[in-house]
Amino acid sequence: MPSALRFAFGSTVCPAARDMPRARQAANTSSISYIAIPAKAFETNWQYLTNNLVAVLGLMFVAVWIVPLLRRLDLMSVFSYLETRFHPAIRMLASGLFMLTQLGSRMSVILFLPSLAMGVRRLHDTDRSGWWWLIVFIPFVGIIVLIVFWCFEGTRGPNRFGPDPLGALAAA
Numbered sequence: 001m002p003s004a005l006r007f008a009f010g011s012t013v014c015p016a017a018r019d020m021p022r023a024r025q026a027a028n029t030s031s032i033s034y035i036a037i038p039a040k041a042f043e044t045n046w047q048y049l050t051n052n053l054v055a056v057l058g059l060m061f062v063a064v065w066i067v068p069l070l071r072r073l074d075l076m077s078v079f080s081y082l083e084t085r086f087h088p089a090i091r092m093l094a095s096g097l098f099m100l101t102q103l104g105s106r107m108s109v110i111l112f113l114p115s116l117a118m119g120v121r122r123l124h125d126t127d128r129s130g131w132w133w134l135i136v137f138i139p140f141v142g143i144i145v146l147i148v149f150w151c152f153e154g155t156r157g158p159n160r161f162g163p164d165p166l167g168a169l170a171a172a
Helices: 001-008 020-028 033-043 047-072 079-086 088-125 130-137 141-151 169-171
Strands: none
Touching: 079 088, 088 130, 088 141, 130 141
8 A cells, every 4th residue: 555545544653744733833833923912902801811721821831741641551642542442433523523613613603694684785775774783683583584684685876884786787
């Protein structure tokens, strides 16, 4: 079997992969980030500083307890522990779910703001305030009501939120 497949199925460890988790952690907790935290906390509120200091305590817990445990067990990651303890398929499932979770959380943040703007714009076209968007917090019914509002035809001519965006198309 080629070495890439052996690595993919967990029978070997890529030498460069040994330093990747530490490099990723170092990038997330760089000294420049922690230099900027007090300034950001002073500008906004102190909860920002508190949350980041708790993260430092969490990192110290990982450094003191988790990393020595993994070293004692001769493991490089939690995923290799899952493979040793259970089955290589569990390792693949866990790593795949981790990647999907990371991708999903980043994509949801990226897609939420444009969808919010488009939804509010559509509510404005129907002469409703953008605050109607908050109706989605009513379970089950809220999103249905919002979709119904979005399906209504917009007001013809200008309304309190501005001119009709389709008015220019109708005149042409």
